[in-house]
Amino acid sequence: MINVTIWNEYVHEKIHDQVKAVYPDGLHTAIAAGLAGEGFAIRTATLDQPEHGLTDEVLNTTDVLIWWGHMAHDRVSDEITAKVVQRVQQGMGFIVLHSGHFSKPFKTLMGTSCDLKWRVAGEQEIVWCVNPSHPIAEGVESKIVLDQEEMYGEFFDIPTPDELVFVSNFQGGEVFRSGCTFRRGSGKIFYFRPGHETYPTYYQPDVLKVISNAVKWAYPARKTSNVFGKSEPVRPFKEILV
Amino acid sequence: MINVTIWNEYVHEKIHDQVKAVYPDGLHTAIAAGLAGEGFAIRTATLDQPEHGLTDEVLNTTDVLIWWGHMAHDRVSDEITAKVVQRVQQGMGFIVLHSGHFSKPFKTLMGTSCDLKWRVAGEQEIVWCVNPSHPIAEGVESKIVLDQEEMYGEFFDIPTPDELVFVSNFQGGEVFRSGCTFRRGSGKIFYFRPGHETYPTYYQPDVLKVISNAVKWAYPARKTSNVFGKSEPVRPFKEILV
């Protein structure tokens, strides 16, 4: 049983009618409903909860954390950011959606600005798979068509992804590396581009399938902990004292 | 003409006789002397200078920054760390030597703990080239033999390197990814393992050759600046207002 926590800043949905119309109970609730049949143990957490809903108890029992944020990135405390980053480095899977590219934990884990081009114009996005044997692409068609989405365009200022799984074509002419994996410490990270708050992207089955696959992929391997620090030689030799 | 700044915390050399004996004028001075014939414009900077010698004027005119630090990482101010990180992201080359793996700028750019195993026992290190067509390996033999070095052992907790150039074998049985490249923003980073303060590693010609090659490799390409933010379509389409 994989323990999944879906974190959403949950601000747009409460103050923008257009967003409320699409996600009346919040993006997190829609994603949770979309993943309901996958056999995960799913919790949600939001910005306005104590410790943003990410208490030590929640983080320590989360295998994979899904993150959606946009207009309130700076209201996420440095303390919780540090805890999320540390948990990822210790092995918690981390799936960062759409405007989460600018979230504090993602930027801290990347070491880059994570900046990009953008445009909200209701244009078509076609997400192509460039790595069809990757487990995150399993059972997903060669392309995902989103009739209306926000545009994100290159150059996307991230480190070279470990693996590139999806690339998007936008009607206005841009491209974007839409599905990227990274490893940081013992944790696996997947960035997935789609999901502007004014479009019903997270109701679309192939989008949910990608997120579900990513949860399974990011689920931490049960691994002996890494050992660091001063070490005795494995193969004894005559030491030269210094 | 490539403008190189060699930064050294310059603490060991002033307080430890054993280090002073090897590098009487500091590691930075030895490296500067070793690179003297390469045609670079070389400056040095140290921790105890105002702004650690890394004023805006120095950073803005540095093409490639070489960094050595060890016992005083925490005395590097957060302000200077942030400036170094930003300059790398904007295109300044960054060559991190040996114990610089734990420096604030490197850790910030990596997003990981950068931890490792270590042992100071005067053992032999053999640095093998695993990427012989890489420009950083140009003119370097297939292996570099260091008669005495500190051991650094895997798991080295870094992100997957963009390119792996050197791997070390230690007498005590460990291995280490000793030459790794990373890109962050517009900047190129090279981590190079050798160089414990008690051994004359930075007088060895093949070690200096690698550092010199790395300077040339990390020299920023003259590139149109990246443009981010709201963008008009390249290919006009009928906008669907949202």
Next chain:
Amino acid sequence: MINVTIWNEYVHEKIHDQVKAVYPDGLHTAIAAGLAGEGFAIRTATLDQPEHGLTDEVLNTTDVLIWWGHMAHDRVSDEITAKVVQRVQQGMGFIVLHSGHFSKPFKTLMGTSCDLKWRVAGEQEIVWCVNPSHPIAEGVESKIVLDQEEMYGEFFDIPTPDELVFVSNFQGGEVFRSGCTFRRGSGKIFYFRPGHETYPTYYQPDVLKVISNAVKWAYPARKTSNVFGKSEPVRPFKEILV
């Protein structure tokens, strides 16, 4: 149920007493026994069988093919080589052990000489994990110690691996990229170094654990087949005939 076929040239074991003493029924039989508890459906195949035991029927029902060959690489027919290569490209997993680096299918899939340094001197090999969150490393300690093995040394002339999982230290001073993944078409390939025919390497539990993990990792994703060739536009535009 994963269908695994273990292919062995099975020549050394019949003509060299020293090898027969270690693997009286062949390396393939020892590996099959070692994987017996993993729940795979295991078959074996050898060079001297009709079509080297790799008939269309066998290949078409193999999910993952394990390959060990050494002194008889040139006796593998070009026809069977081509079939193995094609099946890998279509999605069959391919685990290449030790001297299989010089096998015809592996060299064809790599596009390089796959040459390396070697020495048979009964020396110690220590295989270190450099990617502890990779599924192939799951449940494996940070190092595997092999008391006696053949040495393989860098430069190993392979393409840059997609992922580097293990690196070996040899007593004589060399290093080797011992666990490497590659993707070719829809197929996943894992090269794993240990396993000289005169040493009991394939009886060692941690070596078998790596091979078992690799089988699971290489098991083909159930994916819609790739479509190639002439394509209609996804997004209609006014065609300019040429």
Next chain:
Amino acid sequence: MINVTIWNEYVHEKIHDQVKAVYPDGLHTAIAAGLAGEGFAIRTATLDQPEHGLTDEVLNTTDVLIWWGHMAHDRVSDEITAKVVQRVQQGMGFIVLHSGHFSKPFKTLMGTSCDLKWRVAGEQEIVWCVNPSHPIAEGVESKIVLDQEEMYGEFFDIPTPDELVFVSNFQGGEVFRSGCTFRRGSGKIFYFRPGHETYPTYYQPDVLKVISNAVKWAYPARKTSNVFGKSEPVRPFKEILV
């Protein structure tokens, strides 16, 4: 002085009026003219010359080979293919243009089908840089707009590129990894997508700039030759005879 040989099958231009109109003296001549100011020593070679113009003398004095082929791939002899592949593995740079993705040398070096989707409909291609600090992108704007080009679409069946430099957006909705680097042996390979024979792509300055940059990038490092085969220990140990 970099010795560049531009190879073109040179068939379309002699039999198709539409192509002759664009490239009256052949694609190779247009590319040679476009690179004329770069200070390279440029030769051309074509399919119908003896040994396809790629004699041992030519290959042995070529630093970087540029390849364009399309309708006559199967008329390139296996012998010349093998020589080109071997020279690349020994360090010759290799720049493969457009439909050269299906050439024998490229397929042999890749180990995959190199298949893709395509459409000739005069549509717009926008080539975006996703790696702006890469030397192949130096001095090139963030995008290259080609008013009319053939479409190539993903999935492009190549191994994971070592580096991804450009990604294309096509008007009809597809994307393509248009600028990819690979290393094979000591040789550097760059695949660059644009250049259908009916469009004046190779007269466009930014396209020529990319090719010129790629020539400089692929120019072989002067490196000690790799040594393979039986090796004595670097670090003596008590041998255990087997």
